[in-house]
Amino acid sequence: MTAVLRAQALGKKYGRRWALRECTIDIPAGHIVGLVGPNGAGKSTLLKLACGQLEPTAGGIAVLGGRPGGTPAQLAKVGFVAQDTPVYASLTVAEHLRLGARLNPRWDDGMARERIARLGLVPAHRAGKLSGGQRAQLALTLGLAKRPDLLILDEPAAALDPLARHEFLQHLREAASEHKLSVVLSSHLVSDLEQVCDYLVVLVDSRVQIAGRTDHLLTTHHRLTGPRCDPGRLPADQYVVSARHTDRQSTFVVRAGAPTHDPAWTVSRVSLEDLVLAYMDQHTAEHRRVAQEVRG
Numbered sequence: 001m002t003a004v005l006r007a008q009a010l011g012k013k014y015g016r017r018w019a020l021r022e023c024t025i026d027i028p029a030g031h032i033v034g035l036v037g038p039n040g041a042g043k044s045t046l047l048k049l050a051c052g053q054l055e056p057t058a059g060g061i062a063v064l065g066g067r068p069g070g071t072p073a074q075l076a077k078v079g080f081v082a083q084d085t086p087v088y089a090s091l092t093v094a095e096h097l098r099l100g101a102r103l104n105p106r107w108d109d110g111m112a113r114e115r116i117a118r119l120g121l122v123p124a125h126r127a128g129k130l131s132g133g134q135r136a137q138l139a140l141t142l143g144l145a146k147r148p149d150l151l152i153l154d155e156p157a158a159a160l161d162p163l164a165r166h167e168f169l170q171h172l173r174e175a176a177s178e179h180k181l182s183v184v185l186s187s188h189l190v191s192d193l194e195q196v197c198d199y200l201v202v203l204v205d206s207r208v209q210i211a212g213r214t215d216h217l218l219t220t221h222h223r224l225t226g227p228r229c230d231p232g233r234l235p236a237d238q239y240v241v242s243a244r245h246t247d248r249q250s251t252f253v254v255r256a257g258a259p260t261h262d263p264a265w266t267v268s269r270v271s272l273e274d275l276v277l278a279y280m281d282q283h284t285a286e287h288r289r290v291a292q293e294v295r296g
């Protein structure tokens with residue numbers, strides 16, 4: 001199956017500083033992918049490279065098998081809603097829809113109009129007069145109505161109220177299953193990702209810490225709680241993702257094919273949020289990197 005996004009040693013420099021470095025990733029089609037990581041990890045940079053808004057400084061990236069933004073056909077297949085929900089302040093809502101229809105060969109006008117009406121947006125209102133959440137809804141409607149094969153969303157729901165967020169995520173899930181849409185969305189709201197994503201990528205310091213189907217990730221990660229000890233004393237097949245210690249107790253989030261049966265340890269399940277926090281844990285990120293490099 002064609003990867004929706006494949007990057008090999010991808011890097012982007014702004015001036016002399018790397019915003020993204022040595023990023024290697026391979027995301028299969030047919031998923032709603034959650035991209036998560038700390039502020040400044042390089043998520044927006046990766047998404048802008050994926051839609052062709054930025055050119056790589058190093059390495060390569062292919063989206064749906066082609067060069068991002070390389071041809072009109074490629075542009076038609078990829079939708080992008082940037083973090084700052086770009087709309088034209090002086091154009092009305094209706095003019096945005098007309099522009100969308102003119103620029104996008106697969107434009108779904110019925111869906112766009114129905115969604116605008118359902119959201120209570122007035123077609124004659126100028127985008128510059130809309131609230132932040134209404135502007136976000138307009139930008140998301142334009143992205144969905146384009147009927148892309150891949151929709152890239154940079155923090156799409158941040159400005160939406162909880163009900164609007166819920167409705168939008170539901171719409172996204174329906175569009176993904178009805179129209180075979182793949183989605184890559186970045187978000188700091190892990191509860192949103194939990195609701196809608198079936199594939200997760202954690203990016204820390206521009207490196208992919210973990211990527212995979214969420215159901216697989218949740219069955220291969222466990223929390224171990226037991227008497228305080230050094231991570232090196234855990235069985236070799238329990239790869240330590242994060243470690244926390246009190247005077248007497250150690251708690252590890254580990255990745256392993258099967259949980260340990262050592263009675264010294266209490267094994268419990270992790271939630272998606274536990275998993276994300278464990279991989280974002282800066283205390284052990286350096287240790288993980290060294291371990292990965294040794295294994296590689």
Ligand SMILES: Nc1ncnc2c1ncn2[C@@H]1O[C@H](COP(=O)(O)OP(=O)(O)OP(=O)(O)O)[C@@H](O)[C@H]1O
Binds near residue numbers: 038039040041044045
């Ligand atoms: N236009 C720019 N010029 C210079 N540096 C930039 C620019 N855009 C981003 N950066 C830097 O690149 C790094 C990665 O930024 P990026 O916006 O990709 O991170 P992010 O993971 O999306 O962060 P956030 O979660 O805060 O949105 C940061 O150190 C940022 O300061």
